[in-house]
Amino acid sequence: MEFNISQSVRREDVPDKIAGIAKYIGDYKFKDMLYARTLRSTEARAIIKNIVFPKLPDGYCIVDKGDVPGRNRVKIIDYDMPFFADGVVNYIGEPIALVVGKDKRVIESILSQIRVEYQRIEPILSVEDGLNAEKPIFGDNNCFSDYTISKGDMVSAKRRAKFVYEGEYETGYQEQFYLEPQGMIGVYEEGKVSIYGSIQCPYYVKNAVEECLGFEPYRVRIVQTTTGGGFGGKEDYPSLIGGQVACAALKTKKPVCLIFERNEDIEVTTKRHPSKIRLKSYIDENYRVLGMEGDIVLDAGAYSGLSSVVLQRAMFASAGVYNIENLVVRGRAVATNKVVSGAFRGFGAPQAFFAIEMHMEHIARELGIDPFEFKLSNILRQGDRSTTGGLYRDRILLPEMVNRVIKMSSLEEKKKAFKEKRKIGKLNGIGLSMFFHGGGFTGSGERDHIKGRVRLVKDDKGYVEILVSNVEMGQGAGTTLRKIAAKTLEVPLSKIIFNNPDTDRVPDSGPTVASRTTVIVGKLVQEASEKLKERWSEDRVEVEVQYKYPEGFYWDNDRFEGDAYTSYSWGVNAVEVEVDPTTCEVKINGVWAVFDIGSAIDERIVKGQIDGGIVQGLGYASIEVMEDRSGKIMQRKSTDYTIPTSMDVPEIKSELMCEPYGGGPFGAKALGELTLVGAAPAYALAIEDALGVKINKIPVRPEHLMEVVQNGK
Amino acid sequence: MVKVYRPSNLKEALEIISSEKCTLFAGGTDLMVKGKSWSGLEPSFDRPVVFISDLDELRKIKINEFFLTIGGACTFTRIIDNSQIPDFIKEAFIMIASPGIRNMATIGGNICNSSPAGDCLPLLYAMDASVVLESIYGRREVNIEDFILGPGKNVIGWNEILTEVRIPTKNFKIRAYRKVGTRKSTALSKVSFAGLAEIEGEELKDIRFAFGAVGPTVVRSRRIEKKIVEMVSEKKLEVGEIKKMYGSIIKPIDDQRSTANYRREVCLRFVENFLMSCKWR
Numbered sequence: 001m002e003f004n005i006s007q008s009v010r011r012e013d014v015p016d017k018i019a020g021i022a023k024y025i026g027d028y029k030f031k032d033m034l035y036a037r038t039l040r041s042t043e044a045r046a047i048i049k050n051i052v053f054p055k056l057p058d059g060y061c062i063v064d065k066g067d068v069p070g071r072n073r074v075k076i077i078d079y080d081m082p083f084f085a086d087g088v089v090n091y092i093g094e095p096i097a098l099v100v101g102k103d104k105r106v107i108e109s110i111l112s113q114i115r116v117e118y119q120r121i122e123p124i125l126s127v128e129d130g131l132n133a134e135k136p137i138f139g140d141n142n143c144f145s146d147y148t149i150s151k152g153d154m155v156s157a158k159r160r161a162k163f164v165y166e167g168e169y170e171t172g173y174q175e176q177f178y179l180e181p182q183g184m185i186g187v188y189e190e191g192k193v194s195i196y197g198s199i200q201c202p203y204y205v206k207n208a209v210e211e212c213l214g215f216e217p218y219r220v221r222i223v224q225t226t227t228g229g230g231f232g233g234k235e236d237y238p239s240l241i242g243g244q245v246a247c248a249a250l251k252t253k254k255p256v257c258l259i260f261e262r263n264e265d266i267e268v269t270t271k272r273h274p275s276k277i278r279l280k281s282y283i284d285e286n287y288r289v290l291g292m293e294g295d296i297v298l299d300a301g302a303y304s305g306l307s308s309v310v311l312q313r314a315m316f317a318s319a320g321v322y323n324i325e326n327l328v329v330r331g332r333a334v335a336t337n338k339v340v341s342g343a344f345r346g347f348g349a350p351q352a353f354f355a356i357e358m359h360m361e362h363i364a365r366e367l368g369i370d371p372f373e374f375k376l377s378n379i380l381r382q383g384d385r386s387t388t389g390g391l392y393r394d395r396i397l398l399p400e401m402v403n404r405v406i407k408m409s410s411l412e413e414k415k416k417a418f419k420e421k422r423k424i425g426k427l428n429g430i431g432l433s434m435f436f437h438g439g440g441f442t443g444s445g446e447r448d449h450i451k452g453r454v455r456l457v458k459d460d461k462g463y464v465e466i467l468v469s470n471v472e473m474g475q476g477a478g479t480t481l482r483k484i485a486a487k488t489l490e491v492p493l494s495k496i497i498f499n500n501p502d503t504d505r506v507p508d509s510g511p512t513v514a515s516r517t518t519v520i521v522g523k524l525v526q527e528a529s530e531k532l533k534e535r536w537s538e539d540r541v542e543v544e545v546q547y548k549y550p551e552g553f554y555w556d557n558d559r560f561e562g563d564a565y566t567s568y569s570w571g572v573n574a575v576e577v578e579v580d581p582t583t584c585e586v587k588i589n590g591v592w593a594v595f596d597i598g599s600a601i602d603e604r605i606v607k608g609q610i611d612g613g614i615v616q617g618l619g620y621a622s623i624e625v626m627e628d629r630s631g632k633i634m635q636r637k638s639t640d641y642t643i644p645t646s647m648d649v650p651e652i653k654s655e656l657m658c659e660p661y662g663g664g665p666f667g668a669k670a671l672g673e674l675t676l677v678g679a680a681p682a683y684a685l686a687i688e689d690a691l692g693v694k695i696n697k698i699p700v701r702p703e704h705l706m707e708v709v710q711n712g713k
Numbered sequence: 714m715v716k717v718y719r720p721s722n723l724k725e726a727l728e729i730i731s732s733e734k735c736t737l738f739a740g741g742t743d744l745m746v747k748g749k750s751w752s753g754l755e756p757s758f759d760r761p762v763v764f765i766s767d768l769d770e771l772r773k774i775k776i777n778e779f780f781l782t783i784g785g786a787c788t789f790t791r792i793i794d795n796s797q798i799p800d801f802i803k804e805a806f807i808m809i810a811s812p813g814i815r816n817m818a819t820i821g822g823n824i825c826n827s828s829p830a831g832d833c834l835p836l837l838y839a840m841d842a843s844v845v846l847e848s849i850y851g852r853r854e855v856n857i858e859d860f861i862l863g864p865g866k867n868v869i870g871w872n873e874i875l876t877e878v879r880i881p882t883k884n885f886k887i888r889a890y891r892k893v894g895t896r897k898s899t900a901l902s903k904v905s906f907a908g909l910a911e912i913e914g915e916e917l918k919d920i921r922f923a924f925g926a927v928g929p930t931v932v933r934s935r936r937i938e939k940k941i942v943e944m945v946s947e948k949k950l951e952v953g954e955i956k957k958m959y960g961s962i963i964k965p966i967d968d969q970r971s972t973a974n975y976r977r978e979v980c981l982r983f984v985e986n987f988l989m990s991c992k993w994r
């Protein structure tokens with residue numbers, strides 16, 4: 001079938017979603033299904049001395065640590081988080097037990113009568129306390145990870161430097177706020193447990209449940225139900241509740257449904273890691289950044305989760321899009337008695353890019369030079385080396401992209417006009433950010449951990465089903481993968497079938513994370529399609545392919561040296577704001593963006609990711625405030641944790657430029673996360689431009705701006 | 714199961730609530746949030762519910778030379794769509810929530826909910842509005858300031874319905890309404906502000922300021938307003954002093970939506986801007 005791969009097609013999942021026919025986990029009603037609700041810790045850190053349960057009516061039960069037949073630890077990367085609290089609790093909201101039964105009212109009544117007796121321990125509530133902990137939560141130094149990367153010769157860079165600039169940057173929590181809260185149903189039938197749920201990574205849940213139950217692989221099956229958004233929030237957390245419903249189903253021998261309420265979901269599920277990043281740059285008389293020292297501290301919360309990899313991503317991105325040849329960066333993920341920080345679109349990169357983009361601008365201002373010239377003179381070029389010494393093999397289009405965004409946004413004219421406006425008290429500003437995102441798992445993760453496998457099955461009528469464990473969660477993966485197969489096979493799109501994965505049917509092609517589904521899995525679909533094409537004349541054909549690490553790349557995971565990624569996508573964003581001189585409220589007047597994501601597999605889907613990612617990034621930068629008081633999250637309701645509405649963001653003008661990646665399908669590169677990464681620094685820089693103040697922290701709250709203005713710049 | 718009544722006229726409604734303690738349900742946009750329970754369960758109501766949003770007697774809007782009268786069950790949308798209501802009054806309602814909520818939410822509900830962040834309250838305070846409360850024994854009229862006692866607290870009896878809001882149709886040449894929320898739509902207020910002034914020639918006849926979301930109830934001070942009028946008539950307006958006076962009575966708190974410092978500072982800046990924009994100077 002001849003069609004241009006980038007040309008948009010109708011998405012198959014959308015009509016049912018719009019019509020309300022799509023079945024989400026909350027729509028499933030199994031026969032004799034029971035409901036579960038979670039008993040949670042009300043203490044940030046305590047020993048559970050005793051739990052007094054009321055007398056339970058017939059048909060109701062408690063499921064807790066005593067009901068975990070296998071290992072009471074969730075397999076994520078390490079095994080430190082229990083499915084059910086095991087004598088101690090480490091954050092407010094930590095699950096202790098499930099109350100399970102038929103009638104939700106009775107469950108609530110039981111829950112309200114349970115008395116947990118705690119012996120409190122002084123909690124660790126900040127990273128500063130965590131770094132000097134007397135009673136660590138984890139290990140000796142209370143860090144889940146403590147890494148250093150270095151390259152070049154820092155001593156010589158320091159010696160040659162003429163200027164030194166140091167800054168500290170801070171970012172807050174961000175809640176994924178997927179429209180559909182977390183939810184799972186566990187079913188036990190004939191010795192086998194099936195878990196249905198709203199998830200990104202069926203095999204992560206499967207592996208965790210197998211170990212939780214001590215079951216052989218064939219006795220655990222995971223089925224993804226139509227998923228109303230994930231943004232990383234359904235990468236790690238579902239492994240926890242998947243194990244919980246599995247234990248409950250096993251104990252009751254009935255289907256057990258656990259679906260979170262919105263406020264519960266906001267309060268207890270994983271969020272983006274808050275960060276504190278210190279950068280110190282050494283600059284020569286020609287304004288070249290010779291060297292940089294970095295110190296990245298992430299607030300990991302109570303358990304390690306995915307923190308080690310989030311930290312690595314932040315560290316690898318610490319020099320941003322700049323060629324800094326001498327570098328030492330230390331990163332620590334610190335344990336605190338707070339909700340577990342986890343995966344969120346961007347995975348460490350939004351924190352790092354906020355820091356470096358502000359840092360570079362502040363250096364330029366300090367030196368009294370033009371920030372664009374300064375940035376562009378230090379920018380990465382093809383053939384340069386990354387923070388881990390990896391080679392940038394492909395062309396880097398950043399200078400062209402910057403020029404295009406400057407043109408699209410009339411940035412230069414505006415900067416001038418705004419200067420004039422400020423004289424009459426109008427506070428407009430415009431800011432520009434540059435950034436990248438690496439596609440797929442870091443380092444050799446795709447080769448050593450995931451080893452993704454993709455299967456295609458053609459039936460005798462010429463229909464081809466794509467069997468992968470990657471999920472459609474609103475981002476358009478189903479359509480994208482189908483298009484890749486159809487185009488490669490040269491058959492109509494209608495001949496390609498993509499269903500929600502069921503681990504009894506699909507091989508492990510890895511999780512739906514790390515912007516890998518199109519680049520990595522899509523490439524495997526393309527390869528499988530090529531193989532299938534050769535055997536097209538056969539009646540029923542099944543082909544399977546497995547990921548192969550591309551030749552010429554290299555990664556040393558012990559020393560963090562080599563190619564941290566096999567492909568890079570790039571972005572440039574400009575944001576224009578207007579600050580209300582009375583209230584310091586910030587209005588966004590314009591957003592412009594250019595991305596290099598290689599070739600777009602579907603332009604409308606790409607545009608959806610761009611708009612959504614930028615809005616989410618702008619929310620992160622501005623109104624998405626989440627803080628804790630004594631370990632308890634203050635913004636626990638959608639009333640108080642506000643994400644942007646369509647009224648808060650203008651139309652986003654975006655364009656694509658293309659430097660294809662040979663290893664991606666049709667030259668495609670990573671997209672999903674990239675789009676979020678650059679919005680926050682562009683926004684913060686726009687406010688700096690408008691107010692002439694220095695911003696080192698997001699979200700930028702009017703409350704903070706007011707204080708800065710009150711205290712006179 | 715919750716027992717519900719759907720009376721067909723005001724009299725019937727009043728009879729129901731005089732014989733049994735009930736919960737009046739207008740748009741339900743506050744009640745449904747308060748009564749929210751585990752999804753799949755009915756919302757929790759501890760008393761029988763009486764639906765009043767369809768009662769014609771509560772949906773009227775009348776205007777004459779003295780009063781604008783808005784029925785207690787008029788929705789925000791109904792108020793916004795009404796051609797007789799002056800725009801500056803509508804402005805307070807346009808800023809509330811989102812179209813869907815405005816189609817349901819009523820002025821009576823906003824007043825009886827008596828939240829410090831109720832967005833129509835500052836304007837009603839500034840305009841000296843009153844509310845009419847009716848029971849089977851008759852009707853009484855209470856000033857809005859006397860009606861609301863504190864967060865969620867007011868003087869309505871369990872056998873009464875708020876049937877009308879009466880707003881004196883006094884003319885104000887200078888008017889300002891501002892709502893500062895966490896975002897542009899569907900956001901509760903960090904601060905809301907209403908300012909009104911009547912000027913004849915060089916003379917300031919009347920000035921009023923009301924502040925929402927900065928205390929247990931809306932803040933308004935007739936004492937300071939009088940002081941401003943005096944100062945202006947003596948041509949000795951000290952904006953700094955006025956701000957200081959308001960600063961001493963506006964005592965907001967830090968909470969999950971904003972900070973005390975921000976809320977107070979914004980209020981004082983609104984006052985300053987308003988005073989600076991008045992032409993008598």
Ligand SMILES: Cc1cc2nc3c(=O)[nH]c(=O)nc-3n(C[C@H](O)[C@H](O)[C@H](O)COP(=O)(O)OP(=O)(O)OC[C@H]3O[C@@H](n4cnc5c(N)ncnc54)[C@H](O)[C@@H]3O)c2cc1C
Pocket residue numbers: 736737738739740741742743744745746765785786808809810811814817818819820821822823824825826830831832833869873874875876899900901902
């Ligand atoms: C998403 C969302 C956003 C919101 N945003 C805003 C906002 O921006 N600003 C704002 O101020 N509010 C906001 N609210 C709150 C709410 O919409 C308003 O307070 C609304 O005016 C309540 O009116 P109602 O008719 O829905 O009240 P209901 O919920 O029906 O009733 C509220 C209370 O008033 C009583 N009551 C209602 N009518 C009468 C009457 N005629 N006589 C006696 N008692 C009565 C009820 O018994 C109940 O106690 C929001 C609510 C939601 C859900």
